[in-house]
Amino acid sequence: MAKQEGYVVVPLRTKPNSKSSHSVFMREHFIHLMDPNKPKGRTLFLLNVPPYVAEDSLNTVFSRAGSIQAVEFAVRPGKEETTKWYESTGETFSYARPFFIFKVAYIVFEKASSINKALALGSIDLFNTSGECIFKTGMELWHEEYDKNYLLEAYKAKVQIRKYMAGYDKRERAASEAAKSGKSDADGWVTVGNEGRNAGFKQKASLMGRLEQKVPTENKSKELKNFYTFQIRESKMQNIMEIRKKFEEDKRKIELLKQSRRFKPF
Amino acid sequence: MLKNKRKPGMFVRAPKKPSKNAEDSPAEDHSDQEQSTPSSDDGFDEPKPTPAKKDQTPTTKPKKNKFKQKDETKNVKPPTLEEMKELRDTQNLFHSNLFKLQVKEMLQELQLKSKYTDFIDSWLESFTAFTRQLKDGLMERTHLEVPLNISQKPTGFVFSKPTREPYLIGAVSTGTLLGPKIVVDVALEMPKESLHKDDYLNLRYDQKRALYLTYVTERMKESPNYAEDQFSFNYYANNPLKPVLELTPVAKQVTKHLQVRLFITAPLSSFKPGRFVPWNNNIRPSFFGDEWDEEEPLPSTQHYNANVLFDLTLSENQDYLEKAFKGRRNFQDGLLLLKVWLRQRGLDIGFSGFSAHILAAFIVYLNSHRILHQSSSSYQVARTVWNQLANTDWTKGISLAPAAIQTEELSKMATHYDVCFLDFTGQLNLCANVPLSVYQRVREEAKLAVDLLNDMKLNSFPLIFMQKCPLYSRVDNILKITNYSCVNQMLMLHSQPRLKYDYAKYGYPQLFQVLTELLQKGLAERVHSILPLETACTAWPVESKAPVIGKHIQLGLILQPDHAYEVLNKGPAANEDPEGAEEFRRFWGEKSNLRRFQDGSITEAVVWGTAQDAPSKKRLIVRQIVLHLLEHHLQLESKDVQYIAAELDQVYHLTPWFKVNKLKTKIPLDQDTDAEALSPHVIRCYDELARQLHGLNDLPLEIVSISGTSPVFRYCEPQPVLPQARMAEKYILANHVQRVVIQLGQSGKWPNELDALRALKLAFLIEIGEKLESQCHLKWLICIEGLLVLKQGYCFLIQLAHTKELALLKKKVTERGITTYVDNPESRSLERQHYILPKVSGALHSLHQTHSAYGPTVLLAKRWLATQLLDEGLWPEMATELLVAHLFQQRCAPQAIEAPQTGFIRFLQLLAHSDFNGELFLLNFNNSWQEQQIADLEHSYRSDRQSYPPLAVATSYDMQHAGRLWTSDESPSQRVLGHVTRLARHSLEIIETSIMSKDLRFVRPAQLFRASNEGYDLVIQLKPDLVPNTLSFDLGSPFVSFSQPNYLLPPAGADRLARIVEQLRSAYSDFAAFFYNPHGGKELAIVWRPPSVFAPKPFKVVELQACTPCDNGKVQVLKETLIEDFKLLLKDFYLRFATPEELKREQHEHQKPKRYFNASKQADESSTKPKKQNVQKDTEQEAPPKKKRLIKSSALKALN
Secondary structure, three states, X not given: OEEXXXXXXXXXXXXXXXXXXXXXXXXXXXXXXXXXXXXXXXXXXXXXXXXXXXXXXXXXXXXXXXXXXXXEEEOOOOOOHHHHHHHOOOOOOOOOOOOOOOEEEEEEEOOOOHHHHHHOOOOEEOEOOOOOEOOOOHHHHHHHHHHHHHEEOHHHHHHHHHHHHHHHHHHHHHHHHHHHHOOEOOOOOEOOOOOOOOOOOOOEHHHHHHHHHHHHHHHHHHOOOOOOHHHHHHHHHHHHHHHHHHHHHHHHHHHHHHHOOOOOOO | OHHHHHHHHHHHOOOOOOHHHHHHOOOOOOOHHHHHOOOOOHHHHOOOHHHHHHOHHHHHHHHHHHHHHHOOOOOOOOOOHHHHHHHHHHHHHOOOHHHHHHHHHHHHHHOOOHHHHHHHHHHHHHHHHHHHOOOOEEEOOOOOOOOOOOOOOOOOEEEOOOOOOXXXXXXXHHOOOOOOOEEEEEEEEOOHHHOOOOOOOOOHHHHHXXXXXXXXXXXXXXXXHHOOOEEEEEEHHHOOOOEEEEEEOOOHHHOOOEEEEEEEEOOHHHOOOOOOOOOOOOOOHHHHOOOOOOOOOOOOOHHHHHHHHHHHOHXXXXXHHHHHHOOOHHHXXXXXXXXXXXXXXXXXXXXXXXXXXXXXHHHHHHHHOOOOOOOOOHHHHHHHHHHHHHHOOOOOOXXXXXXXXXXHHHHHHHHOOOOOEEOOOOOOEOOOOOOHHHHHHHHHHHHHHHHHHHOOOOOHHHHHHHOOXXXXXXXXXXXXXXXXXXXXXXXXXXXXXXXXXXXXXXHHHHHHHHHHHHHHHHHHHHEEEEEEXXXXXXXXXXXXXXXXOOOOEEEEEEEOOOOOOOOEEEEEEOOOOHHHHHHHHHHHHHHEEEEEOOOOOEEEEEEOOOOOOOHHHHOOHHHXXXXXXXXXXXXXXXXXXXXXXXXXXXXXXXXXOOOHHHOOOOOOOOOOOEHHHHHHHHHHHHHHHHHHHXXXXXXXXXXXXXXXXXXXXXXXXXXXXXXXXXXEOOEEEOOOEEEEEEEEOXXXXXXXXXXXXXXXXXXXXXXXXXXXHHHHOOEEEEEOOEEEEEEOOEEEEEEEEOHHHHHXXXXXXXXXXXXEEOOOHHHHHHHHHHHHHHHHHHHHHHHHXXXXXXXXHHHHHHHHHHHOOOOOOOOOHHHHHHHHHHHHHOOOOOOOOOOHHHHHHHHHHHHHHOOOOOOOEEEOHHHOOOHHHHHHHHHHHHHOHHHOOOOOEEEOOOHHHOOOOOOOOOOOOHHHHHHHHHHHHHHHHHHHHHHHOOOOOOOOHHHHOOOOOOOOOEEEEEOHHHOOOOOEOOOOOOOOOOOOOOOOOOEOOOOHHHHXXXXXXXXXXXXXXEEOOOOOOOEEEEEEOOHHHHOOEEOOHHHOOOEEEOHHHEEEEOHHHHHHHHHHHOOOOEEEEEOHHHHHHHHHHHHHHHHHOHHHHHHHHHHOHHHHHHHHHHHHHHOOOHHHHHHHHHHHHOOO
8 A cells, every 4th residue: 555755545436447546645634733523533634535525425435444423524734624615515595515626534433443444445436336436427416416406396495494494583582582681691791782771882893993983083173284384385295295106106107018018009 | 586587588488498308398288279279379378387386396495305304204305396397297288197108108119219310311321322423314225114004115215314312201301200110211303304394294204203213223223232122113102103112221230120212203393383283184085095075175183183293392392391390309209199190090001091291291280370389299299280180171271381372272272172281382282182081080080089188087098099990990891892804894984084084094093983972872871981991002023014003992881870770761752853753763773662651752762671670680781782882883793892791790690500480489580580689589578577576466575676687688698599498397498597686675674694594585586486476377496596487488587686695795703703894705796696787787788779789799709709619717708798898988989880790800909909917997887987986996906906807897886896896817817818819819810811802702700700629638529419509600619520400408507518617627727728619519628737737746735636646755647537537527428538639530531521522412412501511611621821720729828
């Protein structure tokens, strides 16, 4: 089995007799900063996973090495990358799809012993005993996608929506209750809502900006601008500076244009 | 104190401006009114405010020093007087420094290098020496050919040596030589003695002149000084009576860049004064063997007379011009600017051209009339000339002669010419050969130039000086008559003898007269103008015979949109004006019928079509009329002439293989229809749907706005949309889905969570769908994107826009727990789809209403890009639409584009010549973008170019996203942009040569609308029956020959090929580029990235995509693996993978037998259309020159 830079290199095959296949680089996941979702000792790290490989395919393959707790993807190795990967695809009722790129994968086994078994697999074979690929591609996949994910059945969709909205209403209600009650939670934090006696103002950037701006503008409005001679002088100078600046700027642009030989009419 | 010293000087006399900035010295007058009144000498007007402004300087100066002492860090340099003045001037006079700097920069670029001027001086010196040693003599015989077609035998010509030294004329004497090829005009005067007093008659003068030229040329050739030089003859300004010697010196310092033209002139005193006044006859009918009634006065030969006068008055005129221009850099530069402007517009070419010489004389004219001051700056000169050109009328005649010429005499002169501008001697009309239409065109262009200069929102410099706008791309239709026998027949039978004498039997102006007279009368208000399109004739070696020129003609027609498409020519009422009716009938021939109209009148009328005709058909009415007139009056059959109009429009027509009558629909459809004519049907159906939506009962919230956002709603869908969508089991089958965005009334109850909001939106759409079914009996389906509704065979996708969704998408909570709203790609695309696109769509729709050529131009442009294998992912369709809209909004020509084909040519010009890096395309719909905003945007664009995509387009509806909404870094990428530029240049070249050439026919659509097959590494052929063909007229794929087309309907909204290519690009674009024709292309072409991508590289965790380990610890990407991946991803979809070479070979083999059996199988082939097309195609494929292929392949390689 080929090894490189501490990684075990195995071919990823989609059919039994494929001659050229992608190489997946595997090793045990190890970083200094621990991530609770990728526990030390039980997580296998895969590099260079082709775009068409989905979570369940890996699940199927690696379940041979032991039962699996989770399979997660990320664009590149890193702390927040996994959440970023799932950020856009988590939403229901939207047509966003997972990224279709070469990616990295984390496989969390239930037992630590599975790691070594997995590393010893020799190849990732994405086909079943009859030599057929275990995931759908091409026309087959598109048909399925269209039928299942693109078109919705009105009746089913309605039911789903109703369920979701009921859940949403419940959450909303709970939140507003909490805001109204003004009680502190276990850590001692109090939720402050928009209503009630202790209503705080909305923590919005636009609002904050307005508040912050208020003070200087108030000061400014009291100021006399064209009163003292030095002010007039200064404003004149400012004016000259501005014109000069503009001139310089235009000159620079011309310089740029000149470089691209834009002044030869013929 | 400074002020006091200066002021008196100011009032006394013109500011003695320091010579160091003589060019910009006088403050320039901005208002045109003042410039046009000669009384206010604006050169002096302005300086007054200038010293007033200068007052500031002394006052600020000392204080600033104080200030400087206080705060050294700021270090503001007090402005000097010169600096202040210059800054002020530029700001006040040129809108911006930019214009001034650009002009300055260009003038610098145009400045002649001293090596050329030195060379010219020394050459003239040596030539003078050469002429001095010439001796009188008899020309016995010559081994050169006399460059004149009507020459007698050269024997018997007595050469008398010139008594006057040769002198420089034209551009070189006024100091306004213009590159890249510098033409130095030198005149050599024949002495009086060599001319006889009767030589004025019957072209004898011209023969003498030609002989003289031949003699001098021969002596020059014998001289060792000129032995190495290249000698050739040419006609000056395509005038066959004006042969000149073109000499290209081999001197090292000027090789190839400089050419000397030798003119032969004669002194003015050679002939009796008044001999050549316009009303005299100097060519007798008997000279051409014609008979003339003795009783009748001889016809005047004003044009011939002017032609001779040109030579006779040359030296006098030259003196004046030289006096006016010598040492006046400002005038010279002004003239240079005007020359550049004129040449870019191609108005100075040929016999009927408006030469720069006229402009030079006009500058002197304005100067002598005190409209232009001595010290006006170059910019002022150009501006005043444009202004005066636009506001004066030369048809009544103007004169340069210093002795005040009588107005009566002037108008008597003017009656003999279209345009009259008398020279210094008061004898020659400088504009003798300029037809009225060309003069009008110059005036229009001048007016446009002034307008552009006045437009504060515009950087007018490139539009005026940089943009090449050859005349052929400024006319809507072109009439080309090149058939030799036809031309002869026209000249023999239809040209009046008067014209023949006047033009000394030169064919071109006669043809022009005959044709314009006829067409002007027949087309009347339908055309705005008829312009001659000339090409300068090429030089010929001195040993060969002078060619006969003027035996073909090209006319450009600019249509008048208000009248060009009228289907009826109404004549006088038959009972009221029988003579007029008779005349009308005679003019129109059998086409004219007596008709009774709804208002009860019975008149003669010609009908060219019906009011219901498709717009593309109506656009050809003018063509129909022209061809009819040519046939009826000049006996020219339509095969003898070429009328170039709408040749390319074919590509958006419905393909002939799809039979419309098989469709079950109530809408009346024609087999011979096109995408443009089909759009209104869709729009009508959409309007009805909108009505139904508005009328829905019991919706929880009202629908407040409905807007269609698909291209078809703004006439920009290049593939014909037919009412063929239908329901099949649980699917809706449709190849086009028209997007509609609706907005609901206000309500505070929408959820604050994105998912919940989307869920509710979906519920709403389902509700609307159900209501549509129950109340309007429409079929519908819900999909993740929205509501699919089927109506009258069209499929609509209704989407719900809600402002909260946008806000939620933008919402971000910062680390401090503050909510902010930040634009991100997702929110941007949603905002574009739901809010901005509807507005832009509306604006483009109204643009199409005002310029009916907008829609079809976009169709052509989109078809072209599609056939170059550029799809949405490489070049967004909206970018095309907006660029074309920019073309229509920008006033780069006096008249709007009326023919889609012309629009397409201009689109290609835009692509080919634009500086995408430096230019931001701004569409200021409704002019809502303020000057300051534009300036800010441009500033940001300039200073922060990196943050904008390679192609930046902005409209007035997307201010906060300006430049980043319609295009991105990926589409089009820098590479694709470069590729498109090269393709456009190439296409333009093909078009231009075919239009301007005498022999070629106009390009066939297949030459332009099919990509080359060179340069691709791999072609994936898809299963033909899985990809439906396009409904537009298909010119074939570059890779494979035609196969049986299929017009299967895919399920609505499932554009498989687009989606799979999108996936491939997202995963593999680092390794390969993917190309396909989005209009029914069945191949996917691949270009690998350069080999460096596939070279072994060291192991890096973040750069391991698609890598396989190779030797010595390195990794590399293998193409084979990638191909395996493609095969996997395209399972059941691809037919095979092949290299283009293989396909080419096959195509060849496939077609060979066909050609052999062509004759026998002809009947066979004509029955099956696809095959026939095929044969045509492959002959065409051989046609394009080899160069094209080379260019294309290198262009593609450069993509990497």
